[in-house]
Amino acid sequence: MNNRDSMAKTTHIAAISIPAFSHQASIVEFCKRLVHLHHHFHVTCIFPTIDAPLPATLTLLKSLPSNINYTFLPPINKKDLPEDAPSAVQIQLAVSKSMPHFQQALGSLLSTMSLVALIADPFANEALEIAKEFKLLSYIYFPPSAMTLSLFLHLPALHQQVSCEYRDHKEAIEIPGCVPIQGRDLPEHFQNRSSLAYKLILERCKRLSLAHGFLVNSFSKVEEGSERALQEHNRANSTNSNNSGVYLIGPIVQTGSSNEPKGSECVKWLENQKANSVLYVSFGSGGTLSQKQINELAFGLELSGEKFLWVVRAPSDSADGAYVGASSDDPLQFLPNGFLERTKGSGFVLPSWAPQTQILGHVSTGGFLTHCGWNSALESIVLGVPMVAWPLFAEQRTNAVLLTEGLKVALRPKFNDHGIAEREEIAKVVKGLMVGEEGDLIRGRIEKLRDAAAEALEEHGSSTRALYQFGTQMESFVGHS
Known part of the structure; x- marks a missing residue:
């Protein structure tokens, strides 16, 4: 052509x-x-x-x-x-x-x-x-x-x-x-x-x-x-x-910059994990959580007992707080006391940024907790990674409906009346995606979409x-x- x-x-x-x-x-x-x-x-x-x-x-x-x-x-x-x-x-x-x-x-x-x-x-x-x-x-x-x-x-x-x-x-x-x-x-x-x-x-x-x-x-x-x-x-x-x-x-997705370090610490950590065993947690280039929600997410990940790789940002009362002006604070100081020590064997925490396409494409990555930005959703589809849909702002709730109810390739946690997903709910959804029967069905569907995406291009x-x-x-x- x-x-x-x-x-x-x-x-x-x-x-x-x-x-x-x-x-x-x-x-x-x-x-x-x-x-x-x-x-x-x-x-x-x-x-x-x-x-x-x-x-x-x-x-x-x-x-x-x-x-x-x-x-x-x-x-x-x-x-x-x-x-x-x-x-x-x-x-x-x-x-x-x-x-x-x-x-x-x-x-x-x-x-x-x-x-x-x-x-x-x-x-x-x-x-x-x-x-x-x-x-x-x-x-x-x-x-x-x-x-x-x-x-x-x-x-x-x-x-x-x-x-x-x-x-x-x-x-x-x-x-x-x-x-x-x-x-x-x-x-x-x-x-x-x-x-x-x-x-x-x-x-x-x-x-x-x-x-x-x-x-x-x-x-x-x-x-x-x-x-x-x-x-x-x-x-x-x-x-x-x-x-x-x-x-x-x-799908038009970033193929990863040639400037990205290929052997970054988190990728080395992934090398030592079992296939499909790690949940990647990231809220995109603009997404931020409140301090209360950071705490609940941390405790939820810990409670699930599943392996995770989490890109943490400093808290903000605005869901898109990192879009126009990112905080200069060290994000790791906002995690619950003792969390990093307690999850040393099962989790890897990165401040602010990670080489997303490298992580999603890694054989050890088995799930993606995402804010449902369309770029991230497409990357997950292209690389065949099942999702937890956690929309924050813009049209992300609309994308979450498409992913969970239309395509059925994601699970979505329930939020309480104050707009917080609580630790027990987070742990339940994470386990459901990573080791549950529903997670297996989602994996089968998203692998078919991955093949269809490759064919389209x-x-x-x-x-x-x-x-x-x-x-x-x-x-x-x-x-x-």
Whole structure:
């Protein structure tokens, strides 16, 4: 498929992300795949920033192929953003403030090359209006699931249909092509309809119809129903004559940076454990727990008697506390007294960060307690690791419903009325996943999905075909304009 004429004229594309590492990493990996398949494509990635570029992104950008460039927009000062706003709101406001700079950057690119299209993150979709002014084709690259995209496209209608807070809505909410979902499991930005967060998300959802098409980080076998519903919605509602549809082009996951130390301490520790015996515990690049919940999780892991490898962060009252400003405190000081000594033989605790793909890919890792960020969920599927679903913020509750009720590849602990998962419940769910009968069934299902994910990315697989079709469709529009 990719034996294209090497003399083909270069096709220039711009891409814009948001100042959140998980989104930046995802769009960079997508661009790498795009230029690998369409050799004559050239992409310029544009990154809005808060204060300064993210160090993890700078590391990632060191390994770009020659046909991907990048530029950072002038930073937005964090002091100019509302201090008490959730990080998702701060990020979106920073992107809005960056739009004049983005317009200049796009104009500058157009003065030096014949740019044909813009690919935008859904939370930077004000850029679609600027693309329209410049007469560019525009697409959304959607890092979360197809279920979440279906929900976003359905939100303006849902907003009219439901008058109360979604969490108080008695019936399950039906999203086209998706497993029914309780209102409390809709994304956190939906949970207070009078908030700025909800107003921003509703605006962005209404603006999605400006896009000529959608590139979704998922694959057909994992979200067949959502894919069909999205195609139907797109045909019925598109305002664009150049509409080119919905492409499931994933799973796009980080393959692990070449800068990661291969023999890190935790990997050495894993070498000495039995196959499938270790539960990996991590809440992603932004997730944090309260002090009370850290205590309960520690005691729960200890009580389970199972082996664990835990990435610990300093506590925060905000579930996404590590997103915009990580704590400089040593996280290990917040663990219960004596915990490290008591679990010395059975547990390995790391402060703040771990080489996730190396750990999930290790033969000793048999489970993953995850915050259900879509990047992490996909990594777990790609590497065939059963999950404990512990959503914290953003659309993670929605992902948890897909993983537990739709795909049935995860167990989900119950939380008490104060929003805390207690130690006995944690121990029960951990044992259920690692050594229980239900855990065995989950392992069988996720291994089938692992194989389907690998097939989707093969030369004639569904995702490779979709990405190929996207490129040729886009060029046919350009050719006819």
